[in-house]
Each structure stands twice: as C-alpha cells, then as structure tokens.
Amino acid sequence: MVWYPCVDANGDGQTVSCAIDVLSLRCRQDYDQLSATELLQTERSLHLMLAEIHSRQNTMLPIHRMPPEVFKAIFEDALSRRTRYLDETAISWDYPVLGLTQLAKISSVCRYWRAIALGTPTLWTNISPGWMDRRQIFSRAATMFLERARDLPVDLVVDHHGHAGxxxxxxTDLGPDFTSRLRRIHCRHAWEHLDIVFNFPAPRLESLYLDDTHTEVTATDVPLFGGQNPQLRYLSLSRMARMPTFQLPTLTHLHIHRCTDCGLSALLASTPGLTDLSLSEVGADSSNGTSPLMSPLHLRKLKRFALHGMCCSSVRAIMLYMAIPRSTALLFTGCDTLNAETMASSGLRDYLSSRAWTRMSIRPDEEGDFCSVTATDDHVGVSFDCVASKEHRDPDDWCFYDIGDMHWVIPPTMPPPFQSVRECWVMETLHAMNSFRASGLRDMLGSMCNLETLVVCAWSLKAVLEALSLPSQHDVEAGGTEVLVCPMLKELHILTTDDRGSRILDVLVDARFDRLRFLERVVLDYLPGSCASSMRDYRSDRPVDVVELTEQPEMPLPLVCSVEVHAFWPKWRPHTEHILGTKYETRKGSRRHPRSRPVIARKS
Incomplete structure (x- = not known):
C-alpha cells in the first residue's frame, strides 16, 4: 500500500480546476515565451494537480472505507499504550502524557485522519506544562487542547522535573476553565509548596497522585484545594516528607509509599468510606514509638488491604493498630517472610481467626527459605510468605524423579485458623532443588482436621503418600501408635503430564493402599496438551479416574482476589501458574486436542 501525502489541505476543487485550465493553456504555448511569473504559476498548478491525484488515490485505498468510529477506537488505544489501566473505574497512578508529538503524527497524515482526530475530544484531554524554556508554546497548546476537548474533563500530567517550574x-494562566474541569492530577517533582500550587477549588477532581522526595508542604491546617474537592476518590502519596492536609469525605482508594510523616493516623481517620488501602514501605514499629499509627483505627468499609515491602515489626505494628474487618481481603507482597512471632501477634491472629478458611494452597520457594501460602473462603482471601525450615538432603535420598534436590523443606504447621481447610493444594516446581519432606507434610496436613480434598503434583506424589501413611513424631513419642493423618480426606488429585503417567501408576501400585483405604477417589489429572497413558498395565484394587483437562487447573479464588482492580491490587496468581506457567496451555491448532471425558482404570 502506498500512502501519498496530501498537499492540498483545503481540498478546494475549484482551485484545482483553474490549475488544469492554466496547464492546458501553457501546453499550447512555447515555454520559452513564458515569463518567470507564468513559470511559477505553472509550477504551482502542477503541484495542485499532483495533490489532487494523490488525494483521489488516498480515497480509493481500502483503509479509507473504514468507518470513523473504528479510527477513533484505534487512535485512543494507540495513545493509551503507556498507561496500564484503561478502565474508567481504575486508579490511574501511572497516567501517560499524550503530547504534541504523538497527536501531531496522527493528525498530519491526511485530511481524513485529521478530521477524525479533531472530532475525537478524548484525544485532547491530557495537558502538560512542558519544558520551562518552551512554556509559552505549551501554554498555547494547552489552550488548544482545552478547546478541542470540548466539555470533557481534563487531566494535568507533570511527570518530569523539567516540567514542574x-x-x-x-x-493560573489557564484559569477556571481549566481548574473547574480537572479530573485527574499526576504530579511529580513540584518545585513549589503544594499548598501554593493546589490552592484552587477542584469540583470535578477524582484522582490525585503526588510523588517527590523534595516536594514541600507548608505546616498549615489549610487543606489542598481549599477543601473543595467533593469528588476525590483516589489518592496516592509517595515519598512525602510531610503529609498534606486534605478533606476526604468521599475517598475510597488510598496508596501510601515511603511517607515518613506521622500524620497517617489522621489521614486514615478522615476517610470513613475507604474501601482500598495500600501501604508500601511505610516504617512502623510500636516498640520504639515510631509507628505512624498511634491510635486504633476502624476501617469498617475496607474491602482490600495490601502491604508491600514491610518488615515483620512494621506488619505487627500496623495489624495491631488497624482493626481489619473480617470482610477484608489481605495481600502481602514483597514483605519479609512472616515468622512465628508475627503470625501469633494479636492483630494478624485476630484477623485470621475471624474467618473459616476453606481452601489453602502452599508452594515452597526455590531456595527453600519460605513457603508461599494463599488461603480463601467463598468471599475473601489472604496471601503471605511464611518462614520454613530446611534440612540437608542425602544424595541417596532423592525423590521419585531423581532430579538431585539438595534440601528438604519443612513446611510450617498451620495455625488454628486453618484447621477448617477442606481443600489443600500442595504445589512444587518441577526440577526444583528443594522439595517438601514427608514428615513435614504430615505435620502440616495433620493440623487440618477437616481436610477432604488434596491436590498434588506428580513429582511430589511419593512424599505426599508417605506423609499420609507415616506416623507423626508425636505419635512415635507416644508409643508408635499410627493414626490417620487426615481422617476426613476422601479425594486425591494428581496433576501430571503424558511423560510421567506410567511412572505414577507404578508409585500408586507400590504405595501402601491398605493405609489409604479411607480415600474414596483418586484422580489422575492430565494437564492441557498432554495425552493420557495407557492403563492396561495398571493392576490394583484401587480404582483411578483419569481425566484429560482442557484448562489449566487452579485453586478457585473469590471474586475479590481474581479481578485486577488497580495497580496495587493485581489479580492473584495461583500457585499452579507459578509452577506450570504456560507450557501446558492448549494451543490453537495443536495436533492433540484435550478432552474432558474421564477414563476409569480398574483391576482386570
């Protein structure tokens, strides 16, 4: 496809017709007899004719047959690539700058594209002050953007220190027509006091992001925007030396990152409708009096609470002073692994004890230093990393697949709140250097007296079967009496691939099924893209159901954990995604099409 630039920007058909007449007249004359003025006129006529020809060719291209609505959607998507969140309800923490360069490229291709760009107000809603040495140019551009945005709300983006002067x-120069339409402000590197910059009413402001180590706030009780921000719902403060003063009756989402001021309590106390709270690298230690939370807080409407990059002492202090409602989902990311002292601290213990957790998934770290735990019920969930111990592994004491693991991982014994778990997923990475020890698994599973369903990976099956049949250390010390580890356990699911199915059957045959007769069902789940092995050589009194999955398995998550709401509350990744990735996902056009029919293998 050849795209011709259009020179005739006005599209004046009468001018082109006159040019054709002039050229026809010149063709019947001797060019040696033409004056310089007539030659320039002839040259201009030629350009007009070529422009008209190119314009006609452009209109005949297939792309010009697309309706304008399709172009609008493409333009809006192309200019929004730098932002992660396109949903209007999402927090726009990292909002992009749609500057003159990007818009100039789109609106300068041809008349058709330019008309569509000028007729799409959403392309012109982001305003930036630009560089100091070109402030007049950017001021005129901002005025033009306001006009082309029509009546839509606009955004102010200051994401470079050279733009902040x-x-x-x-x-002030843009006036109330700009400030009254502000919907979102993304400001970094402000050179002036924030209470001086934002001293205007903002009746339509919904989202505010302030981030700068050197930003100053005057020690005053006068709130930003004069307290006239009745629609402010999203607030993010990062690396602020002093907390600004706000009036936040409508705030629902709050993110605090590396703020050292002790005004966090007052800020949280002024947000009665808060539903989402994210604290990142906030220092809090109640033992030395440096905690920013000096009085108990009750956030009754909180739905999502995320802690990032926190040490154990900060976690204990924050959980102690914040009365987390039982209807709140709790997410720890990038925090120190929670030790026994933190798990037993009053705040976290009270929160965990407030729910009857029904599902749990556990996965050891690749280094074996901690275990990742996700626990849920039908409404909320909690995700954290807890400390695990590991022991050196003898070279001759390798696991079923002889992959040379170096250490045994001893998972932590689950605290009493997890005794109600009915479904447990024990996930291990294939070819990992560290795997669960059978005795450790037995102690962990033994604390789940209501466990009914157990899901394991094929490469950890041997350790799991040993855990279910071996006596615990407590039983041995009590006289060697063997008791059922999970008396309520009825179903065992084994996730496998086609190259391991037959070896799993050998393990099942060799297992002490006389000790596992309480199991009502054993299921061999072949991952998508795998093909079930032949069952003709399987000989056992224990029937095994074989199912070829069409989708990658994962532990069910409640809606609050399975939906990405904003930058600080992502969709939770199930442990099966960590260990399996996308290797076994079904691909379109694959030679093998997974089925969902079960294949029952029984003794011949």
Whole structure:
C-alpha cells in the first residue's frame, strides 16, 4: 500500500480546476515565451494537480472505507499504550502524557485522519506544562487542547522535573476553565509548596497522585484545594516528607509509599468510606514509638488491604493498630517472610481467626527459605510468605524423579485458623532443588482436621503418600501408635503430564493402599496438551479416574482476589501458574486436542 501525502489541505476543487485550465493553456504555448511569473504559476498548478491525484488515490485505498468510529477506537488505544489501566473505574497512578508529538503524527497524515482526530475530544484531554524554556508554546497548546476537548474533563500530567517550574503560574494562566474541569492530577517533582500550587477549588477532581522526595508542604491546617474537592476518590502519596492536609469525605482508594510523616493516623481517620488501602514501605514499629499509627483505627468499609515491602515489626505494628474487618481481603507482597512471632501477634491472629478458611494452597520457594501460602473462603482471601525450615538432603535420598534436590523443606504447621481447610493444594516446581519432606507434610496436613480434598503434583506424589501413611513424631513419642493423618480426606488429585503417567501408576501400585483405604477417589489429572497413558498395565484394587483437562487447573479464588482492580491490587496468581506457567496451555491448532471425558482404570 502506498500512502501519498496530501498537499492540498483545503481540498478546494475549484482551485484545482483553474490549475488544469492554466496547464492546458501553457501546453499550447512555447515555454520559452513564458515569463518567470507564468513559470511559477505553472509550477504551482502542477503541484495542485499532483495533490489532487494523490488525494483521489488516498480515497480509493481500502483503509479509507473504514468507518470513523473504528479510527477513533484505534487512535485512543494507540495513545493509551503507556498507561496500564484503561478502565474508567481504575486508579490511574501511572497516567501517560499524550503530547504534541504523538497527536501531531496522527493528525498530519491526511485530511481524513485529521478530521477524525479533531472530532475525537478524548484525544485532547491530557495537558502538560512542558519544558520551562518552551512554556509559552505549551501554554498555547494547552489552550488548544482545552478547546478541542470540548466539555470533557481534563487531566494535568507533570511527570518530569523539567516540567514542574512555575507550575502555579501555568495553572493560573489557564484559569477556571481549566481548574473547574480537572479530573485527574499526576504530579511529580513540584518545585513549589503544594499548598501554593493546589490552592484552587477542584469540583470535578477524582484522582490525585503526588510523588517527590523534595516536594514541600507548608505546616498549615489549610487543606489542598481549599477543601473543595467533593469528588476525590483516589489518592496516592509517595515519598512525602510531610503529609498534606486534605478533606476526604468521599475517598475510597488510598496508596501510601515511603511517607515518613506521622500524620497517617489522621489521614486514615478522615476517610470513613475507604474501601482500598495500600501501604508500601511505610516504617512502623510500636516498640520504639515510631509507628505512624498511634491510635486504633476502624476501617469498617475496607474491602482490600495490601502491604508491600514491610518488615515483620512494621506488619505487627500496623495489624495491631488497624482493626481489619473480617470482610477484608489481605495481600502481602514483597514483605519479609512472616515468622512465628508475627503470625501469633494479636492483630494478624485476630484477623485470621475471624474467618473459616476453606481452601489453602502452599508452594515452597526455590531456595527453600519460605513457603508461599494463599488461603480463601467463598468471599475473601489472604496471601503471605511464611518462614520454613530446611534440612540437608542425602544424595541417596532423592525423590521419585531423581532430579538431585539438595534440601528438604519443612513446611510450617498451620495455625488454628486453618484447621477448617477442606481443600489443600500442595504445589512444587518441577526440577526444583528443594522439595517438601514427608514428615513435614504430615505435620502440616495433620493440623487440618477437616481436610477432604488434596491436590498434588506428580513429582511430589511419593512424599505426599508417605506423609499420609507415616506416623507423626508425636505419635512415635507416644508409643508408635499410627493414626490417620487426615481422617476426613476422601479425594486425591494428581496433576501430571503424558511423560510421567506410567511412572505414577507404578508409585500408586507400590504405595501402601491398605493405609489409604479411607480415600474414596483418586484422580489422575492430565494437564492441557498432554495425552493420557495407557492403563492396561495398571493392576490394583484401587480404582483411578483419569481425566484429560482442557484448562489449566487452579485453586478457585473469590471474586475479590481474581479481578485486577488497580495497580496495587493485581489479580492473584495461583500457585499452579507459578509452577506450570504456560507450557501446558492448549494451543490453537495443536495436533492433540484435550478432552474432558474421564477414563476409569480398574483391576482386570
């Protein structure tokens, strides 16, 4: 496809017709007899004719047959690539700058594209003060953007220190037509006091992001925007030396990152409708009096609470001072592994004890230093990393697949709140250097007296079967009496691939099924893209159901954990995704099409 630039920007058909007449007249004359003025006129006529020809060719291209609505959607998507969240309800923490360069490229291709761009107000809603040495150009561009955005709300983006100088003058020059339409503000590197820059009413402001180590706030009780921000719902404060003063009756989402001021309690106390809270690298230690939370807080409407990059002492202090509702989902990311002292601290213990957790998934770290745990019920969930111990592994004491593991991982014994778990997923990475020890699994599973369903990986099956049949250390010390580890356990699911199915059957045959007769069902789940092995050589009194899965298995998560709401509350990744990735996902056009029919293998 050849795209011709259009020179005739006005599209004046009458001018082109006159040019054709002039050229026809010149063709019947001797060019040696033409004056310089006539030659220039002839040249201009030729350009007009070529422009008209190119324009006609452009209109005949297939792309020009697309309706304008399709172009609008493409333009909006192309100019939104730098932002992670396109949903209007999402928090726009990392909002992009749609500057003159990007818009100039789209609106300068041809008249058709330019008309569509000018007729799409959403392309012109982001305003930036630009560089200080070109502030007049950006001020005129901002005025043009306001006009082309029509009546839509606009955004102010200051994401470079070179854009932040004299920001208050830039806002003042644009006047109330700009400030009254502000919907989102993304401001970094402000050179002036924030209470001086944002001293105007913002009746339509919904989202505010302030981030700068050197940003100053005057020690005053006067709130930003004069307290006139009745629609502010999203607030993010990062690396602030002093907390600004706000009036936040409508705030629902709050993110605090590396803020050292002790005004966090007052800020949280002024947000009665808060539903989402994210604290990142906030220092809090109640033992030395440096905690930013000096009085108990009750956030009754909180639905999602995320802690990132926190040490155990900070976790204990925050959980102690914040009365987390039982209807809140709790996510720990990048925090120190929770030790026994933290798990037993009053705040976290009270939260965990407030729910009857019904599902749990556990996965050892690749280094074997901790275990990742996710526990849920039908409504909320909690995800954290807890400390695990490991022991050196003898070279001759390898697991079933002889992959040379170096250490045994001893999973932690689950605290009393997890005794109600009815479904447990024990996930291990294939070819990992560390895997669960059978005795450790037995102690962990033994604490789940209501466990009914157990899901394991094929490469950890041998350790699991040993855990279910071996006596615990407590039983041995009591006289060697063997008791059922999980008296309520009825179903065992084994996740496998086609190259391991036959070897699993050998393990099942060799297993002490006389000790596992309480199991009502054993299921061999072949991952998508795998093909079930032949069952003709399987000989046992224990029937095994074989199922070829069409989708990658994962532990069911409640809606609050399975939906990405904003940057600080992502969709939770199930442990099966960590250990399996996308290797076994079904691909379109694959030679093998997984089925969902069960194949029952029984003794011949």
């Amino acid at each position: 004299n920001l208050s003058s830039f806002i």
